[in-house]
Amino acid sequence: MNKLKMKVDLNGLTLNNPITVASGTYGFGREYSEIIDLNQIGAISVKGLTLEPREGNEGRRMVETPMGMINSVGLQNPGIRFFIENEITFLRQFDTKIIANINGNTIDEYCKMAKILSDEDVDSIELNISCPNVKNGGLAFGTNPKIVREVVSKVRKACKKHLIVKLSPNVTDIKTIARITEEEGADCISLINTMAGMAIDIHNRKPFLKRVSGGLSGPAIKPIALKMVYDVHSVVSIPVLGMGGISNTTDAIEFILAGASAVAIGTANFSNPYAPLEIKKGIEDYMRHYGHVDFNTLIGDLRM
Amino acid sequence: MNKLKMKVDLNGLTLNNPITVASGTYGFGREYSEIIDLNQIGAISVKGLTLEPREGNEGRRMVETPMGMINSVGLQNPGIRFFIENEITFLRQFDTKIIANINGNTIDEYCKMAKILSDEDVDSIELNISCPNVKNGGLAFGTNPKIVREVVSKVRKACKKHLIVKLSPNVTDIKTIARITEEEGADCISLINTMAGMAIDIHNRKPFLKRVSGGLSGPAIKPIALKMVYDVHSVVSIPVLGMGGISNTTDAIEFILAGASAVAIGTANFSNPYAPLEIKKGIEDYMRHYGHVDFNTLIGDLRM
Amino acid sequence: MKFVGKAKLLKKQIINEENFRFVIKRSDEMGCVYPGQFFNVSASKVGYPMLKRPISVSDVGEDTIEFTIKIIGEGTRAMLDYNEGEAVELMGPLGNGFEYGGYRKILVIGGGIGIAPLKGLINSLKKTEVEIHSVLGYRDAPYLYEDFAANSAICEIVSENDEQYNRGYVTDPVKKMLESEVYDMIYVCGPYPMLKNLTDLFNSKGFRAQLLMEEKMACGIGACLVCTCKTKNGDFGFKHSRMCKDGPMFYSDEVIFDE
Amino acid sequence: MKFVGKAKLLKKQIINEENFRFVIKRSDEMGCVYPGQFFNVSASKVGYPMLKRPISVSDVGEDTIEFTIKIIGEGTRAMLDYNEGEAVELMGPLGNGFEYGGYRKILVIGGGIGIAPLKGLINSLKKTEVEIHSVLGYRDAPYLYEDFAANSAICEIVSENDEQYNRGYVTDPVKKMLESEVYDMIYVCGPYPMLKNLTDLFNSKGFRAQLLMEEKMACGIGACLVCTCKTKNGDFGFKHSRMCKDGPMFYSDEVIFDE
Numbered sequence A, B: 001m002n003k004l005k006m007k008v009d010l011n012g013l014t015l016n017n018p019i020t021v022a023s024g025t026y027g028f029g030r031e032y033s034e035i036i037d038l039n040q041i042g043a044i045s046v047k048g049l050t051l052e053p054r055e056g057n058e059g060r061r062m063v064e065t066p067m068g069m070i071n072s073v074g075l076q077n078p079g080i081r082f083f084i085e086n087e088i089t090f091l092r093q094f095d096t097k098i099i100a101n102i103n104g105n106t107i108d109e110y111c112k113m114a115k116i117l118s119d120e121d122v123d124s125i126e127l128n129i130s131c132p133n134v135k136n137g138g139l140a141f142g143t144n145p146k147i148v149r150e151v152v153s154k155v156r157k158a159c160k161k162h163l164i165v166k167l168s169p170n171v172t173d174i175k176t177i178a179r180i181t182e183e184e185g186a187d188c189i190s191l192i193n194t195m196a197g198m199a200i201d202i203h204n205r206k207p208f209l210k211r212v213s214g215g216l217s218g219p220a221i222k223p224i225a226l227k228m229v230y231d232v233h234s235v236v237s238i239p240v241l242g243m244g245g246i247s248n249t250t251d252a253i254e255f256i257l258a259g260a261s262a263v264a265i266g267t268a269n270f271s272n273p274y275a276p277l278e279i280k281k282g283i284e285d286y287m288r289h290y291g292h293v294d295f296n297t298l299i300g301d302l303r304m
Numbered sequence C, D: 001m002k003f004v005g006k007a008k009l010l011k012k013q014i015i016n017e018e019n020f021r022f023v024i025k026r027s028d029e030m031g032c033v034y035p036g037q038f039f040n041v042s043a044s045k046v047g048y049p050m051l052k053r054p055i056s057v058s059d060v061g062e063d064t065i066e067f068t069i070k071i072i073g074e075g076t077r078a079m080l081d082y083n084e085g086e087a088v089e090l091m092g093p094l095g096n097g098f099e100y101g102g103y104r105k106i107l108v109i110g111g112g113i114g115i116a117p118l119k120g121l122i123n124s125l126k127k128t129e130v131e132i133h134s135v136l137g138y139r140d141a142p143y144l145y146e147d148f149a150a151n152s153a154i155c156e157i158v159s160e161n162d163e164q165y166n167r168g169y170v171t172d173p174v175k176k177m178l179e180s181e182v183y184d185m186i187y188v189c190g191p192y193p194m195l196k197n198l199t200d201l202f203n204s205k206g207f208r209a210q211l212l213m214e215e216k217m218a219c220g221i222g223a224c225l226v227c228t229c230k231t232k233n234g235d236f237g238f239k240h241s242r243m244c245k246d247g248p249m250f251y252s253d254e255v256i257f258d259e
């Protein structure tokens, strides 16, 4: 069997292989480390961090929908300090890259977190701009091109690490937002975050989630995510980390052919904790079958 | 058994009951009339009409995705003249309302169609603003608030019938667009149209659809549609015709509680042609169970 | 007459690694069922995958209908999980099947699972006096050939990989047969490239055939327009005909093949 | 030790209209399985519904595990379609089960399907010398009570609708028993309102119980934080504990019930 080259460089962040796990679905890796070998995963994006610890939303936090789920966790996390003191060393045991997913209420909070993490042992910072912007009526940072420009440019200045910007799919024109992100100095773009979704309990006549709506993830949104990855890849030259409903090898290869340099597995971990490893092997099999020696030759290799 | 009042008034269009079928999924009713009793359906929105006949897109037009399907029919239809001469009389045999779904390349085309149909025997005109705007680089009319204002206001002037405006979900802010639609004189808003989606054949490395992407419909998008219906209902006072993945009674009631005055069944007809009738009966059972005599008391009846 | 509902699975039979057979209870509401017609069959009891799968009738009995199904993807794989005695949700018969009245000598050409609907055809013909020539093509070992072997004056079998049979594609024997024989009608079902190559052959030699075509379907009855193929319209024009409603049988001189 | 994979369904047994029993082959990789722990079970072979369903162990044998399942929605209904002999995809054992070492006299209180995990508990206790009092509540006719009746010094059964039994809720007999008896530990599993009402009762009377709680789950192992419940933290604070990982067993004085 040929030796395949699976290493991929996300513009300054080199992964052993293109399989990563998505923020918020993997905690800080502890639980899944009891089930699978984390050394086999290219990178782990940790649970979204905030400056201060957060207890997250009250009441029911999840409702399943056809081939999807809506979550309303509300960024429950132990805060950036706890992460630095307790989680980094644990994750460093494994030969995988650490991506710190950061979340702010204000641009200032984002910058503070980027600055703090710049001096810590993480490999990349993932700026999650789907957070509600406290100063702008709670609309997500990532839905307004002007605010995207401002937050990315300021965080870029504060951040000495590899910087990924994670885009919200709840927008009219993802291309414009991706272009701005690139212009302001992001090293890589990840997408998509969850889509706004809702479900109602028809018997007690309330939304299942206390916050009314939440974020839809899983196979249901895959076609939408794939289209957005394709669109973004067509307008930027920085690498794209694709995600949104990827559950099996075919899904992952679709994203890679559409232009993703690497993929993240999120919701699929819940139904199949082996998904990242199965997909990694599946991509290798596919490469062998079609005579690819270097994974990089697969990226964006659509024949239109 | 109590007699239930199922009639609902969509601001000038009175339906015998709140169950309608979605444009493009029901042709002109001929095929389904062989299977179910169209008299039982509140309204039929016919296949999207254009000024001239269209043969639609070439190549493969559909790909199934997890609990959804992406279509790329490309508005194949016999043209508005043929519709008027051949289809209206057929549909008039049934005690159901006829909604003429119109599609233009330019605002002028929309207006022409609205004018022509104003003198014909249809009950309502549904302005589909998800069409690509030829003068604006092919971006959909419905994604740009300024253009929405222009097209709705002009069509309103040209249209002497009940006017429904059908919104595209591929936008950052559906509320603003809905408000504009109301301001410019729409009698009713229908939503959602399909979401932009894509699927790739990993073996021949081409998108399954010749046009690369198409419109995603079905249960997969239901949580997104429900959220948008809820959002729109919260900002307009004209009635909302809700759709997007409705497949069973529970789905339909969710939309109604979220604020839809009536619902449309689309993709679900394909897996279950009886869906509209089953859902109608299901709503009646639900009303009886919870002591509603008049369907109108159910609309928007969330307890927050 | 179209039946929409549940019908009992009387028998499930594994043919080989890739193919299996369903014998379904036929109900009166189905009316007449003709070879070449199909049913839209629910892939699983849980409603996933969402869309029903079009499956041709591969035989019709007094009160049974037979389907022969090849495992292709998740839908057909899921179907294999129905148990005998359970109800299968389906809709049909759908589409226009073969026209076969009055022909005396016919050629049937099937490729792979495309042989299934032809089996229904020749079993409908048996009773009348028709001379049947068959050409069956396989990738590997032949299956579903018994009824053809028993009822055909000539039955040619080719396989791409099975050395016991003539290696190659159906086009090879068909070419020869068209040179020496005269047929009242030719019936073809098989993969797209086979249909296309044979149609080129027929057109060049002035033959006309009935092709049973395939396309992804949603409604199955002609309402949604996702299953179209290009057919001739006027001298230079084309139209998009619905595979499910205007077909799945098309005459070889009607269809415009792409690429 | 967590097993992730497929295990054979050895026996499927219909209990009544709403409930059924699965006996699954237990594999060494599952390690020890304790009462109150659960498995995350795939609802169907086609992968729909998407998320696995948490199901408590209702008994553990030498090389078997028993689940008792109530049909609630599409997931549990789909499970009923597994055939004996087939493989069921699952993951477990998960969570923290009951603590039961060293108690001499216990009270177990179950409501509806919540009785299932308690059955596993009392069957683990049998061998030791524990006096068991049981209170079982049903909406309709009792089921799953046999092991309790056989092994309990007192076994009270109440039903909301079945006239053969004392009508009402478990709280009625429990109230009385708490007045006359002293228990080393109380174990409770049942619907949310029952847990809440009993907890109020325990708190007011100074008892402490082990509650087996329920919440919608995704990962089942503590990574996704969708299954939290409020628990006490410090004197006035609270935290969101993970039902799947920190529970599903919580002590009654830890939990903060909402509304």
Ligand SMILES: Cc1cc2nc3c(=O)[nH]c(=O)nc-3n(C[C@H](O)[C@H](O)[C@H](O)COP(=O)(O)OP(=O)(O)OC[C@H]3O[C@@H](n4cnc5c(N)ncnc54)[C@H](O)[C@@H]3O)c2cc1C
Binding pocket: A250, A254, B199, B200, B201, B202, B203, B204, C038, C049, C053, C054, C055, C056, C057, C058, C067, C068, C069, C070, C071, C072, C073, C074, C075, C076, C077, C113, C116, C117, C213, C214, C215, C216, C217, C248
């Ligand atoms: C009129 C008609 C009659 C028919 N009669 C019969 C019959 O009698 N018997 C019969 O067996 N069949 C018949 N068929 C064909 C049958 O309907 C299809 O084989 C069936 O619908 C396939 O469904 P599936 O879910 O198994 O496969 P699908 O899931 O639809 O997959 C089809 C193929 O695409 C592949 N695929 C999926 N996603 C990707 C991707 N991203 N990239 C690359 N490849 C991908 C799958 O692996 C598979 O090979 C008929 C079809 C028609 C239209």
Ligand SMILES: Cc1cc2nc3c(=O)[nH]c(=O)nc-3n(C[C@H](O)[C@H](O)[C@H](O)COP(=O)(O)OP(=O)(O)OC[C@H]3O[C@@H](n4cnc5c(N)ncnc54)[C@H](O)[C@@H]3O)c2cc1C
Binding pocket: A199, A200, A201, A202, A203, A204, B250, B254, D038, D049, D053, D054, D055, D056, D057, D058, D067, D068, D069, D070, D071, D072, D073, D074, D075, D076, D077, D113, D116, D117, D213, D214, D215, D216, D217, D248
């Ligand atoms: C730790 C733990 C252990 C458990 N142990 C057991 C056990 O041993 N045995 C057991 O039987 N169960 C057990 N459960 C419960 C079991 O997991 C659930 O019953 C199961 O997950 C339900 O899945 P479902 O798909 O059948 O129902 P779901 O589809 O999840 O539906 C749940 C309910 O919601 C309703 N519903 C769905 N949509 C709507 C809507 N829009 N409006 C109103 N209502 C709606 C459904 O009809 C149904 O009544 C346990 C749960 C946990 C957390």
Ligand SMILES: Cc1cc2nc3c(=O)[nH]c(=O)nc-3n(C[C@H](O)[C@H](O)[C@H](O)COP(=O)(O)O)c2cc1C
Binding pocket: A022, A023, A024, A025, A047, A048, A049, A071, A073, A075, A101, A128, A166, A192, A193, A194, A216, A217, A218, A219, A221, A243, A244, A245, A246, A264, A265, A266, A267, A268, D224, D226
């Ligand atoms: C339970 C849950 C929690 C999530 N939390 C975060 C988060 O903290 N930060 C973030 O950027 N994305 C978060 N996401 C989004 C995922 O990282 C991912 O972008 C999204 O789920 C789409 O991928 P998937 O469909 O494969 O899950 C979360 C998703 C889920 C399901």
Ligand SMILES: Cc1cc2nc3c(=O)[nH]c(=O)nc-3n(C[C@H](O)[C@H](O)[C@H](O)COP(=O)(O)O)c2cc1C
Binding pocket: B022, B023, B024, B025, B047, B048, B049, B071, B073, B075, B101, B128, B166, B192, B193, B194, B216, B217, B218, B219, B221, B243, B244, B245, B246, B264, B265, B266, B267, B268, C224, C225, C226
């Ligand atoms: C095959 C197909 C064709 C469609 N054609 C049209 C159309 O011509 N005009 C239109 O306004 N919407 C069209 N739609 C969108 C539907 O009317 C509906 O808005 C959408 O499918 C969401 O509802 P559903 O998920 O219930 O199908 C089409 C949808 C499908 C699936």
Ligand code: FES
Binding pocket: C216, C217, C218, C219, C220, C221, C222, C223, C224, C225, C226, C227, C228, C242, C243, C244, C245
């Ligand atoms: S499948 Fe709908 S028209 Fe053929």
Ligand code: FES
Binding pocket: D216, D217, D218, D219, D220, D221, D222, D223, D224, D225, D226, D227, D228, D242, D243, D244, D245
């Ligand atoms: S289900 Fe994921 S933390 Fe409990």
